[in-house]
Amino acid sequence: MQLAIFWIATAYVAGALFLASALGGTEPKGQAKAIHALFWTLIVVVVGSLLGEWAGIRQLLPSLWFWFGDQGWEYLELGRAWQILLAGALLFWFGLLVRAVAPAFRDPERREIAGLFLFAAIAIPLFYLPAMFFDGATHYSVVDAWRFWIIHLWVEGFFEFFVTVMVAIIFFQFGFVTRINATRIIYLDAILYFAGGFIGTGHHWYWTGQTSFNMALSALFSALEVAPLTLITLDAWDFVRLTRSRSDLGGGKIEVPHKWTFYFLMAVGVWNFVGAGIFGFLINLPIVSYFETGTLLTINHAHASMMGVFGMLGIGLVVFAIRETVSDTLWNTLEKYVRVGFWGLNGGLLMMVVMSLFPAGVLQLIDVLENGYWHARSLAYTGSDQARLFERLRMPGDVVFILFGAVPIAIVAVRAYLERGYGQPVPAARIPMEDEK
Numbered sequence: 001m002q003l004a005i006f007w008i009a010t011a012y013v014a015g016a017l018f019l020a021s022a023l024g025g026t027e028p029k030g031q032a033k034a035i036h037a038l039f040w041t042l043i044v045v046v047v048g049s050l051l052g053e054w055a056g057i058r059q060l061l062p063s064l065w066f067w068f069g070d071q072g073w074e075y076l077e078l079g080r081a082w083q084i085l086l087a088g089a090l091l092f093w094f095g096l097l098v099r100a101v102a103p104a105f106r107d108p109e110r111r112e113i114a115g116l117f118l119f120a121a122i123a124i125p126l127f128y129l130p131a132m133f134f135d136g137a138t139h140y141s142v143v144d145a146w147r148f149w150i151i152h153l154w155v156e157g158f159f160e161f162f163v164t165v166m167v168a169i170i171f172f173q174f175g176f177v178t179r180i181n182a183t184r185i186i187y188l189d190a191i192l193y194f195a196g197g198f199i200g201t202g203h204h205w206y207w208t209g210q211t212s213f214n215m216a217l218s219a220l221f222s223a224l225e226v227a228p229l230t231l232i233t234l235d236a237w238d239f240v241r242l243t244r245s246r247s248d249l250g251g252g253k254i255e256v257p258h259k260w261t262f263y264f265l266m267a268v269g270v271w272n273f274v275g276a277g278i279f280g281f282l283i284n285l286p287i288v289s290y291f292e293t294g295t296l297l298t299i300n301h302a303h304a305s306m307m308g309v310f311g312m313l314g315i316g317l318v319v320f321a322i323r324e325t326v327s328d329t330l331w332n333t334l335e336k337y338v339r340v341g342f343w344g345l346n347g348g349l350l351m352m353v354v355m356s357l358f359p360a361g362v363l364q365l366i367d368v369l370e371n372g373y374w375h376a377r378s379l380a381y382t383g384s385d386q387a388r389l390f391e392r393l394r395m396p397g398d399v400v401f402i403l404f405g406a407v408p409i410a411i412v413a414v415r416a417y418l419e420r421g422y423g424q425p426v427p428a429a430r431i432p433m434e435d436e437k
């Protein structure tokens with residue numbers, strides 16, 4: 001799980017760096033070296049923390065477990081030292097973004113968007129800090145309060161907001177939306193996300209000893225989150241229409257540059273609606289959560305939203321960066337793999353959800369209602385033939401996801417890196433910004 005999160009985060013961090021340079025118009029001196037340093041720091045955090053967790057779980061770090069081993073908190077397993085290194089690396093990342101975006105501040109057309117981009121970016125390291133607001137002996141309720149300040153506020157607040165900003169910037173860079181419309185979308189989404197998302201954090205605190213006031217407020221506000229998610233999906237469909245429509249001028253089909261990046265962005269919109277909107281909403285009300293929490297229905301929501309939204313976005317950004325940096329000749333061979341990868345990832349995730357996680361979650365919930373929560377979570381249920389059948393049915397989706405999704409995309413990334421000097425080094429169809437025309 002943690003490896004998957006790291007993987008998604010890396011794609012995200014890299015994509016943001018790339019967009020920052022596109023927005024700034026140039027790449028500042030020494031940026032490439034700094035990005036390599038960031039990359040290796042990330043490797044140290046990933047490998048070090050995973051080894052530490054392994055050693056911690058095996059009780060090999062009797063006195064250092066808190067600093068280097070496994071803290072034992074889901075999603076925040078990594079030891080405190082790794083967390084500090086991670087937070088430092090994210091601040092360094094922000095510094096690199098500032099450097100790259102800086103020239104945009106001299107252009108009135110891009111100034112506001114550049115500012116919003118940096119605001120959205122700084123929130124990510126800033127809101128990682130609550131991960132340090134507790135130590136190895138803090139009470140469970142207190143830890144869980146801070147823990148979801150990160151997990152929830154990242155995924156349902158700042159990441160979502162950052163996604164909107166990045167998508168708006170991509171559309172703006174291509175000339176699909178005007179500056180006014182791009183900033184309007186960003187402000188509107190900020191209002192909607194933060195209105196629901198902030199107080200909605202409490203949907204993770206229903207059962208951690210908070211007051212019933214928390215329950216009422218958080219149920220209401222997280223239910224409201226469906227509104228921005230629906231809007232985003234409508235945006236995605238507008239985009240599908242745009243790519244399919246015919247140009248007014250020549251009557252021919254509009255040639256969309258970065259077609260696959262936009263396909264991934266559309267996938268983000270769709271999974272946002274299904275995974276976060278529908279599946280999140282499904283488990284969101286306290287009366288449902290009371291019976292459901294900790295069953296496979298949570299896992300169903302978590303997979304569909306985490307991979308569906310942030311996973312697809314990360315890969316979309318990687319594809320964007322690769323398309324911009326390889327020659328047309330190389331792209332023509334790589335595009336086939338991207339196509340297979342796109343359908344493999346989305347099809348595999350859909351199969352996981354439809355064949356295994358969702359039905360297994362519903363059946364487990366029925367067992368909670370019939371025989372009690374204790375029963376549905378005991379071996380008597382999870383070891384039953386029916387539960388095992390749905391567990392096995394995860395496999396087809398996983399196989400499709402890996403073989404037709406992860407593998408082709410990995411091939412694209414490796415080949416793009418190794419063969420980047422091959423053919424004409426023509427940067428792809430980036431629409432020039434105002435001042436370049």
Ligand code: HEM
Nearest residue numbers: 155203222225276280281283284293294298302305306309
């Ligand atoms: C892209 C956005 C989202 C992502 C990535 C996401 C991810 C996750 C993850 C990973 C969990 C599992 C946490 C755990 O194991 O304790 C979770 C739980 C939860 N999510 Fe989301 N989520 C998103 C949006 C939403 C939305 C919009 C809602 C409500 C409408 C929602 C409602 C919930 C609830 C109620 C839980 C707790 C379930 C439980 O404790 O069993 N989520 N989410």
Ligand SMILES: [Fe+2]
Nearest residue numbers: 152156201203
């Ligand atoms: Fe949440």
